[in-house]
Each structure stands twice: as structure tokens, then as C-alpha cells.
Amino acid sequence: MSAAxxxxxxxxxxxxxxxAIVWFGDITPFILPGPGRVAVELWENAPMxxxxxxxxxxxxxxGIALGALLGGITALSLVASPGMAKFSLPVLVFSQSIPFFxxxxxxxxxxxxGMASKIVMALLIIYFPVTSAFYDGLKxxxxxxxxxxxxxxxTPRAVLWRLRVPAAMPAFASGLRLAAVYAxxxxxxxxxxxxxxxxxxxxxxLANGRAKVDLMFAAIFVxxxxxxxxxxxxSRLGVAMEAYAAGKxxxx
Numbered sequence: 001m002s003a004a005x006x007x008x009x010x011x012x013x014x015x016x017x018x019x020a021i022v023w024f025g026d027i028t029p030f031i032l033p034g035p036g037r038v039a040v041e042l043w044e045n046a047p048m049x050x051x052x053x054x055x056x057x058x059x060x061x062x063g064i065a066l067g068a069l070l071g072g073i074t075a076l077s078l079v080a081s082p083g084m085a086k087f088s089l090p091v092l093v094f095s096q097s098i099p100f101f102x103x104x105x106x107x108x109x110x111x112x113x114g115m116a117s118k119i120v121m122a123l124l125i126i127y128f129p130v131t132s133a134f135y136d137g138l139k140x141x142x143x144x145x146x147x148x149x150x151x152x153x154x155t156p157r158a159v160l161w162r163l164r165v166p167a168a169m170p171a172f173a174s175g176l177r178l179a180a181v182y183a184x185x186x187x188x189x190x191x192x193x194x195x196x197x198x199x200x201x202x203x204x205x206l207a208n209g210r211a212k213v214d215l216m217f218a219a220i221f222v223x224x225x226x227x228x229x230x231x232x233x234x235s236r237l238g239v240a241m242e243a244y245a246a247g248k249x250x251x252x
Contacts, residue, residue: 019034019035032213033213038214038217038221040214041215045215049200049203049218051198052198052200052203053222053223055115055198056200059115059119059122059199060183063121063122064126064234066119067122067130068175071126071128071130072131074092074127075130075131075135076160076165079164096128103124104193118187118191118199122183122187122190125186126178126179126182126183129182130175133172137168137169137170138164138168141167176238180227181227183230184223192205200226203216204216207219
């Protein structure tokens with residue numbers, strides 16, 4: 001309840017500052033519409049905004065699911081094979097120097113104009129943060145626990161699944177929280193540049209081309225609301241994962 005109240009207070013302050021800028025700056029709605037005009041667009045175009053939000057939401061959720069799966073598998077592979085990690089980690093770091101915005105047309109060429117190219121874009125943006133966070137967590141397992149496991153004759157596989165993975169769950173959860181913030185960006189970039197026929201990014205691009213600034217701000221607001229809700233949901237999932245992992249560590 002207190003967190004909701006704080007969020008509501010921050011939101012009210014932002015709206016008040018926004019409205020003050022519009023009033024005292026005498027800014028034309030074509031440049032910056034006031035919150036009232038955006039609220040009207042939200043009300044009048046709620047079904048359309050909801051339709052496009054569902055499309056973007058599906059792309060984001062699918063991208064996070066695939067990115068978490070591939071990132072987790074990659075991190076486990078790197079820990080299980082230190083030799084492979086020496087060659088793979090520099091490649092992963094180098095891949096982050098590639099501007100993902102420029103990859104969108106290539107992804108469309110490979111995966112088509114549908115949701116697949118947008119899902120892949122979201123996946124690519126979150127893949128490295130999830131992999132890096134989980135890998136660091138796996139590498140930072142308490143040395144005392146690892147020494148105790150070796151003294152008791154535990155196999156490397158048992159050490160990985162019974163000690164390293166549960167101990168790395170908080171780091172993995174942190175990577176998923178980052179994914180909740182970055183994945184919508186990837187999906188929207190894909191919709192902007194990937195010839196989409198639906199989604200909030202597509203709607204923003206369409207509204208901007210038709211000089212419907214009010215509608216564009218309404219789409220941005222819906223995307224922000226969705227991102228906050230997604231972050232809150234994944235944060236709760238992360239807390240549950242951390243509690244489960246702590247219980248497993250105590251059992252083991």
C-alpha cells in the first residue's frame with residue numbers, strides 16, 4: 001500500500017509539472033499536449049490502444065521467455081565449460097557493440113513482417129543482461145559451500161545444480177528485472193522499423209506521421225504503464241524464486 005501511495009504521489013507530481021510547463025510555457029499542443037488532452041485520447045481510443053497493447057505485450061512476454069531460457073542455458077554452459085567461456089565471453093561482449101536499431105531490417109528479411117522479428121529483437125536486447133547476471137551469480141557461489149561439497153565428494157553436476165544454481169537465483173532474478181525494462185524497448189524498435197501492422201510502436205509511428213501528437217503520447221503512456229506492471233510482476237516472481245532457492249540451499 002505504501003509503495004502504491006508513493007507511486008501515486010510521484011505520478012501526481014509529474015502530471016502537475018507537465019501541466020505547469022504547458023500552461024506557463026504557452027506551448028502549442030502540436031509540440032506538447034497537456035495531460036488533459038492525452039487523457040481524452042486515452043478515453044476515446046481505449047479499444048484501439050488496448051488492441052495494440054496486446055500485440056506489443058505478446059511480443060515482449062515471448063521475448064522475455066525466450067531470452068531468459070537462452071540466457072540461462074548460455075550461462076550454465078559457460079560455467080560448466082571454462083574453456084568455452086574464454087572464447088565465448090569476448091564474443092558476447094563484442095555483440096553488444098552492434099546497434100540493434102540497425103538490425104531490425106535484417107530481422108524482417110530473415111523472420112518476416114509478423115511478430116517473429118519483433119520477438120527476436122526483444123530477445124536480442126535482453127539476452128546479454130540475463131546471461132551476464134546469471135553467469136556472475138553462478139561464478140560467485142560461496143567458496144565455503146563449494147569446499148564443503150568437494151570434501152563430501154559431491155560431483156561437479158551435483159555442485160552445479162544443488163549449490164551454484166540456487167545461490168545464483170537472486171542474480172538471475174536481477175537479470176529478469178532488467179529484461180522487463182529493456183524488452184518493451186526492443187519490441188517497439190522492431191515495430192518502428194520492421195514494417196509492423198500492429199503494436200504500440202506501430203501506433204506511435206502512425207500517429208507521428210499524421211501529426212496526431214495526442215494519440216502518440218497516449219500510446220507512450222500505455223507502453224509506460226505496461227512496462228511498470230511487467231516490472232512489478234517479474235519482481236514478485238523474482239522474490240518467489242529467491243525464496244525457493246534459499247529453501248533449496250538450506251535443504252542441500
